[in-house]
Amino acid sequence: MDEPLLSIQDLKVDFSTNRGLVRAIRGVSFAIRKGETLALVGESGCGKSVTAHSITRLIPTPPGRITGGKILFEGVDLLQIPEPKLRDLRGSRISMIFQEPMTSLNPVFPIGSQIMDVLLTHTKMKKVDARAKALSLLELVKIPAPERRFKSYPHQLSGGMRQRVMIALALASPNPGLMIADEPTTALDVTIQAQILALLEDLKEKIGMALLLITHDMGVVAEVADRVAVMYAGRVVEEGEVFRIFENPSHPYTRGLLESLPSNPLYKETKRLKAIPGSVPDMITLGEGCPFANRCPLVRPECTLAFPEPTTLDTDHKVWCYAIEEEPVL
Amino acid sequence: MGRLILRRIVQLIPTLFGVVTLAFFMLALSPGDPARVMLGERASQARLDELRTQLGLDRPLIEQYGLYLSRVVQFDFGTSIKSGRAVTEEIADLFPATVELALAAMVFASFTGIVLGVLAARKKNSLLDTASMAAALIGVSMPVFWLALVMIMIFSVGLNLFPTGGRMNIRYYFTPITGFYLLDGFIVLLREGDPKYLMSALHHLVLPAVALGTIPLAIIARVTRSSMLEVLGQDYIKTAKSSGIPDFKITFVYALRNALLPVVTVIGIQFGLLLSGAILTETIFAWPGIGKWLYHAIEARDYPAVQGGIIVISTVFVLINLLVDLLYSVINPRIRLQ
Numbered sequence: 195m196d197e198p199l200l201s202i203q204d205l206k207v208d209f210s211t212n213r214g215l216v217r218a219i220r221g222v223s224f225a226i227r228k229g230e231t232l233a234l235v236g237e238s239g240c241g242k243s244v245t246a247h248s249i250t251r252l253i254p255t256p257p258g259r260i261t262g263g264k265i266l267f268e269g270v271d272l273l274q275i276p277e278p279k280l281r282d283l284r285g286s287r288i289s290m291i292f293q294e295p296m297t298s299l300n301p302v303f304p305i306g307s308q309i310m311d312v313l314l315t316h317t318k319m320k321k322v323d324a325r326a327k328a329l330s331l332l333e334l335v336k337i338p339a340p341e342r343r344f345k346s347y348p349h350q351l352s353g354g355m356r357q358r359v360m361i362a363l364a365l366a367s368p369n370p371g372l373m374i375a376d377e378p379t380t381a382l383d384v385t386i387q388a389q390i391l392a393l394l395e396d397l398k399e400k401i402g403m404a405l406l407l408i409t410h411d412m413g414v415v416a417e418v419a420d421r422v423a424v425m426y427a428g429r430v431v432e433e434g435e436v437f438r439i440f441e442n443p444s445h446p447y448t449r450g451l452l453e454s455l456p457s458n459p460l461y462k463e464t465k466r467l468k469a470i471p472g473s474v475p476d477m478i479t480l481g482e483g484c485p486f487a488n489r490c491p492l493v494r495p496e497c498t499l500a501f502p503e504p505t506t507l508d509t510d511h512k513v514w515c516y517a518i519e520e521e522p523v524l
Numbered sequence: 525m526g527r528l529i530l531r532r533i534v535q536l537i538p539t540l541f542g543v544v545t546l547a548f549f550m551l552a553l554s555p556g557d558p559a560r561v562m563l564g565e566r567a568s569q570a571r572l573d574e575l576r577t578q579l580g581l582d583r584p585l586i587e588q589y590g591l592y593l594s595r596v597v598q599f600d601f602g603t604s605i606k607s608g609r610a611v612t613e614e615i616a617d618l619f620p621a622t623v624e625l626a627l628a629a630m631v632f633a634s635f636t637g638i639v640l641g642v643l644a645a646r647k648k649n650s651l652l653d654t655a656s657m658a659a660a661l662i663g664v665s666m667p668v669f670w671l672a673l674v675m676i677m678i679f680s681v682g683l684n685l686f687p688t689g690g691r692m693n694i695r696y697y698f699t700p701i702t703g704f705y706l707l708d709g710f711i712v713l714l715r716e717g718d719p720k721y722l723m724s725a726l727h728h729l730v731l732p733a734v735a736l737g738t739i740p741l742a743i744i745a746r747v748t749r750s751s752m753l754e755v756l757g758q759d760y761i762k763t764a765k766s767s768g769i770p771d772f773k774i775t776f777v778y779a780l781r782n783a784l785l786p787v788v789t790v791i792g793i794q795f796g797l798l799l800s801g802a803i804l805t806e807t808i809f810a811w812p813g814i815g816k817w818l819y820h821a822i823e824a825r826d827y828p829a830v831q832g833g834i835i836v837i838s839t840v841f842v843l844i845n846l847l848v849d850l851l852y853s854v855i856n857p858r859i860r861l862q
Contacts, residue, residue: 252765285768297759302781302857312767347857363767 620703641748663742
């Protein structure tokens with residue numbers, strides 16, 4: 195296996211709140227190879243976004259603090275390099291798009307000049323060339339009449355259009371390596387969602403960049419991801435190739451997630467949707483053990499004491515669970 | 525844009541009408557008799573009646589009002605009781621001095637206030653933030669006349685750094701060109717290469733401008749800080765950061781442009797209020813502007829002068845508000861299209 199583009203190793207992030215220290219990320223590890231799409235899946239509050247924001251150190255500090263781990267991007271630990279070096283990477287090699295296209299673009303500047311600004315920050319382009327490049331980016335993300343839209347302000351565009359502009363902004367670099375998309379379609383309606391996902395897929399192919407897709411939507415995962423990392427309460431509990439995860443979900447939480455889907459690929463005959471009993475643990479009082487222990491049907495005494503080491507099930511399928519040997523293979 | 529401006533100017537008419545009406549009736553209904561003031565305590569009844577007829581004070585109030593309106597429309601505010609000169613003429617003479625002082629105070633207050641506010645917001649809860657906001661609180665709480673007196677005591681009398689009053693070294697026998705002494709001094713510098721007038725005008729302007737600008741400065745700094753704090757938490761700032769835009773540019777271009785909206789409103793309001801503050805400051809610093817003149821006019825019950833002064837200052841206030849509204853649409857494209 196070749197060197198991964200991005201490798202996160204045992205990342206830990208804390209937030210201090212009025213109620214106490216929230217250990218939001220408790221040792222997350224996963225890797226993305228060049229040109230691949232990894233979906234980071236989990237429910238709200240499980241730490242998906244915090245993980246994504248940690249990659250380019252965009253966690254608001256305080257209250258947040260990265261307390262441990264490594265984030266290797268092309269072999270360089272992003273947590274160790276000085277701020278100016280990291281800034282050079284942001285927007286040029288690693289770019290981000292966010293959940294809220296309505297508020298993610300600066301309302302007082304025309305979209306064209308916002309894209310040009312990023313280009314001019316990262317290259318020694320002349321203004322004329324930056325303009326031409328910005329126009330071609332708008333065209334690339336399939337904005338109709340880009341020449342006319344260039345001078346539009348964000349409020350003059352629909353949500354879908356704005357998300358396209360966000361993508362163009364994220365691509366405004368001579369050499370994009372990784373795009374982090376934090377729930378890019380959550381705020382859009384379903385038809386637009388499909389268009390944006392198709393666009394992301396298409397661009398990924400064309401440009402050859404890797405995509406870290408953060409989502410809680412298993413349908414989206416099935417559609418675009420090559421690999422999946424499932425997160426629960428600040429931990430990755432299962433990671434692997436998308437087909438292996440869908441065919442052989444090995445962590446009880448992953449199985450619970452899939453069973454709660456209406457178009458469940460596992461149990462096609464199921465009439466009633468299953469829900470996972472219980473609720474997400476309080477991240478302040480949660481102990482060292484497996485965070486899923488209090489809801490898990492296969493819970494054992496050791497589960498509450500320490501988080502398990504990963505078990506490799508296949509060449510590209512890992513699961514963090516004590517109960518793995520006992521599970522029925524589906 | 526042109527239509528917007530035109531519409532706003534038309535909307536000014538009722539406001540200005542109200543101003544004139546208020547100025548007229550407030551003084552007409554206040555106790556005291558202008559004729560008596562002009563002629564003194566011992567004037568004969570016959571002389572008083574003669575002057576009343578001459579000034580039109582014997583006619584019904586509503587008729588006086590109609591006459592006054594018709595003259596104001598032609599920029600005729602009557603004749604000053606005290607000096608016997610046309611009020612319009614006097615105001616025209618003094619207005620540049622006030623505008624110069626107010627502009628200087630406002631430039632000082634806006635620039636310093638915005639910079640302080642931005643720095644405080646960027647370093648929230650730091651020593652700089654706490655110190656500058658505490659200073660701003662003190663600034664807001666200080667009466668302007670008291671501050672002016674203290675500044676004269678410290679910087680003029682005590683340290684001898686600045687003159688105590690006036691606009692120009694009286695030994696220069698300076699004849700104004702435009703009435704704006706800074707501009708005049710600059711013109712002389714260009715024409716004759718002599719910077720002494722410009723320097724002297726500047727030297728005289730510093731203390732009154734700082735005194736007059738302190739309260740607006742404090743308010744502007746506080747508003748800028750809170751507005752910046754709100755903007756810095758917005759999603760588009762996160763976008764700019766994740767795009768690798770340098771911090772300096774994010775703060776002063778991406779964020780400040782958005783944060784400026786409420787600040788511009790405050791600057792506009794403060795500019796208007798500052799004109800009334802100028803009455804005290806000008807009096808204390810012997811600044812020959814409208815404020816000092818109005819102060820003496822009120823003291824002398826010089827009704828036409830007071831009315832004219834009120835109308836002019838109110839009109840400037842209204843015009844500044846118009847300017848602020850138009851500035852809005854320049855800063856904020858979302859307003860432009862409505």
